[in-house]
Amino acid sequence: MTSVAPEHASPSPHDPMTLSPASQAPVWDDAANERERRRARVRKVASRGVLYVTATFFALFAALPFAWMVLTVFKTNTDLYNPNQNPFLYNEPPTLANITYLFENTEYATFVRNTLIVSVLVVIVTLIGAVPAAYSLSRLAGKWGEGLGIAIFLVYLVPPTLLFIPLSRVVAELGIRNTWWAMVVVYPTFTIPFCTWLLMGFFKSIPRDIEEQAMIDGYSRLEAIWRTVLPVSIPGLLTVVVFSFALTMHEFVYALAFVTSSDQKTISIGVTTELIRGDVFFWQSLMAAAALVAIPMALLYNVFLDRFISGFTLGAVKG
Amino acid sequence: MAVVEVRDLSKRFDGVNAVDGIDLASTDGEFLVLLGPSGCGKTTLLRMIGGLEPPTEGDILIGGRVVTDLPPRARQIAMVFQSYALYPHMTVYNNIAFPLKAAKLPRAEQEKRVQWAAGILGIDGLLQRKPRQLSGGQRQRVALARALVREPTVFLLDEPLSNLDAQRRASARDELQGFQRRVGTTTIYVTHDQVEAMGMGDRIAVMDQGRIRQVGTPHEIYDDPADTFVATFLGSPPMNLVPADGGRELLGFRPEHFVPWKAAMGDEWIRFPYHVHRTEYLGAERLLYGEIGEASAVARFPANADIAVEIGSTSDFAVRRADLKRFHPETGLRLDRPGNGRRA
Ligand SMILES: Nc1ncnc2c1ncn2[C@@H]1O[C@H](COP(=O)(O)OP(=O)(O)OP(=O)(O)O)[C@@H](O)[C@H]1O
Ligand SMILES: [Mg+2]
Numbered sequence: 001m002t003s004v005a006p007e008h009a010s011p012s013p014h015d016p017m018t019l020s021p022a023s024q025a026p027v028w029d030d031a032a033n034e035r036e037r038r039r040a041r042v043r044k045v046a047s048r049g050v051l052y053v054t055a056t057f058f059a060l061f062a063a064l065p066f067a068w069m070v071l072t073v074f075k076t077n078t079d080l081y082n083p084n085q086n087p088f089l090y091n092e093p094p095t096l097a098n099i100t101y102l103f104e105n106t107e108y109a110t111f112v113r114n115t116l117i118v119s120v121l122v123v124i125v126t127l128i129g130a131v132p133a134a135y136s137l138s139r140l141a142g143k144w145g146e147g148l149g150i151a152i153f154l155v156y157l158v159p160p161t162l163l164f165i166p167l168s169r170v171v172a173e174l175g176i177r178n179t180w181w182a183m184v185v186v187y188p189t190f191t192i193p194f195c196t197w198l199l200m201g202f203f204k205s206i207p208r209d210i211e212e213q214a215m216i217d218g219y220s221r222l223e224a225i226w227r228t229v230l231p232v233s234i235p236g237l238l239t240v241v242v243f244s245f246a247l248t249m250h251e252f253v254y255a256l257a258f259v260t261s262s263d264q265k266t267i268s269i270g271v272t273t274e275l276i277r278g279d280v281f282f283w284q285s286l287m288a289a290a291a292l293v294a295i296p297m298a299l300l301y302n303v304f305l306d307r308f309i310s311g312f313t314l315g316a317v318k319g
Numbered sequence: 320m321a322v323v324e325v326r327d328l329s330k331r332f333d334g335v336n337a338v339d340g341i342d343l344a345s346t347d348g349e350f351l352v353l354l355g356p357s358g359c360g361k362t363t364l365l366r367m368i369g370g371l372e373p374p375t376e377g378d379i380l381i382g383g384r385v386v387t388d389l390p391p392r393a394r395q396i397a398m399v400f401q402s403y404a405l406y407p408h409m410t411v412y413n414n415i416a417f418p419l420k421a422a423k424l425p426r427a428e429q430e431k432r433v434q435w436a437a438g439i440l441g442i443d444g445l446l447q448r449k450p451r452q453l454s455g456g457q458r459q460r461v462a463l464a465r466a467l468v469r470e471p472t473v474f475l476l477d478e479p480l481s482n483l484d485a486q487r488r489a490s491a492r493d494e495l496q497g498f499q500r501r502v503g504t505t506t507i508y509v510t511h512d513q514v515e516a517m518g519m520g521d522r523i524a525v526m527d528q529g530r531i532r533q534v535g536t537p538h539e540i541y542d543d544p545a546d547t548f549v550a551t552f553l554g555s556p557p558m559n560l561v562p563a564d565g566g567r568e569l570l571g572f573r574p575e576h577f578v579p580w581k582a583a584m585g586d587e588w589i590r591f592p593y594h595v596h597r598t599e600y601l602g603a604e605r606l607l608y609g610e611i612g613e614a615s616a617v618a619r620f621p622a623n624a625d626i627a628v629e630i631g632s633t634s635d636f637a638v639r640r641a642d643l644k645r646f647h648p649e650t651g652l653r654l655d656r657p658g659n660g661r662r663a
Contacts, residue, residue: 217421
């Protein structure tokens, strides 16, 4: 009879420290380490250098159109059209005449106003349409949701040049032909599908627990969405706002097809139709028209949006 | 405070009976644990009580009122999710105050209650933080404070400790139970951890495949299991089951009741020839693994007990007759227990 008490293993003879011969013990080679350190330093400086060169190149590449635009705005005709001069310098004194021309001989202020009104309305309509659609598809539609979401996204891929024929009927029937209302009606037909699909992804990434908890805590489903899902998806909502806004700012085909009177035009068609007369391009005024909206927009996106988004995403990640 | 009752409650998910005709009633102020293996329908049952999942059949009563068709907000319950479900965009203070805002309490009253709940759970110092700046244990307390703050009629807790490491879990268990005793609110607590269930529950409802197998105090569940499922789900190692009487019944006994024949004194003992093939030393106790005939059986002793058994040998072991349970070999139901064959 042996006891079932556990055997105590005797200390193992395989002790690596005593077994390895002294000759194989690691040697601390100071010179080699110093070489390694120096090499690492060089590599760091080199990679930094490459980084800066690349960054500078792309920054210039991106900034060049803006620079060219701004440069052109203040040039006189004789300066701009003389091929024998350095095109990157002012060979004649800069002038404000082109900007004055823009405001006095075209309805530029009206274009800007129309653009802003249409943009804001499109953003609002898009949010009203896409948020509930995306929410229901991501939360309520079950396994149909995914397929429907993709189907909706496919709608976005139909080219506008195909769609504007049927849509012009719709616009005519609604009696809004030749008004900026046409754009308010038409643009959401492609902002809503895209934004629905985009927001579905956002809503899916938000744990259901949070809104269920809100419902337990005494809120209705709508209140729960309003107070928990939407605040947490602010980055997604901002993306939708930016997308719809930017699209309205640059859309050309529909605007050109549906609007002909000057006082209803947006910037993108207004300046191109009024400042290109036959084969005469009013380059400086065209550039001025573009620069006056592009630069504030660029500043807005760059400076504020990043902060806005990072401010709101702070703490929005789960876990 | 209130009694929660479910009557013949079922939930089907495309053909699967997640919850299958459950009858269960809590008593007022009790700590009732729902215990069962993964996928047995605990969460589904809890969500139906909370109003997050509409039942396919049956009724739910809270405080004697039928609430089956009422939305969650009308049920006056608080729930703590496994994930804690803190609102990531709100400070701890606003998280805790969120149910009070729904109830439209005046601001001063909200502040008072938040401070009170935060005080009870020891998180006064964290009120201005965001959830992501908290540790797992702190998050759990914020979730509890939020549950506590509007003085609900019932607490529903779904594995609230499963996100904590083993050490924190032990102390959290302690805190949670102490907290429930102090506030005295009826609590339904879901877990698949039998240690949690045994340690915290006033009563335990053991679930399997959408049904309740047995409801009882930890003592009853452990010492007097209603069937082989309960007998083998609780205890580690679980109850031994040995065919007897020509296969017409199963004899069940706990490993700690299985001792060498020589050590059996007094009372009435039943003798088994036990073949031991392995032993395990676990610090505080020692386990023997072996067979009685074809059936495997485990014996458990305190590590300091002086038991001498030869590995690979067969010797006589015994169980007190009083510690033997008899089960039906097919249905698994107890044969020697009044009330067997009925759903608990
Ligand atoms: N929304 C759902 N749709 C389909 N089936 C579901 C759904 N929710 C749960 N089920 C199924 O119902 C059964 C019970 O699930 P439930 O979540 O209640 O189990 P549980 O006991 O909480 O398990 P665990 O301990 O793993 O949390 C499982 O088989 C699960 O797959
Ligand atoms: Mg669960």
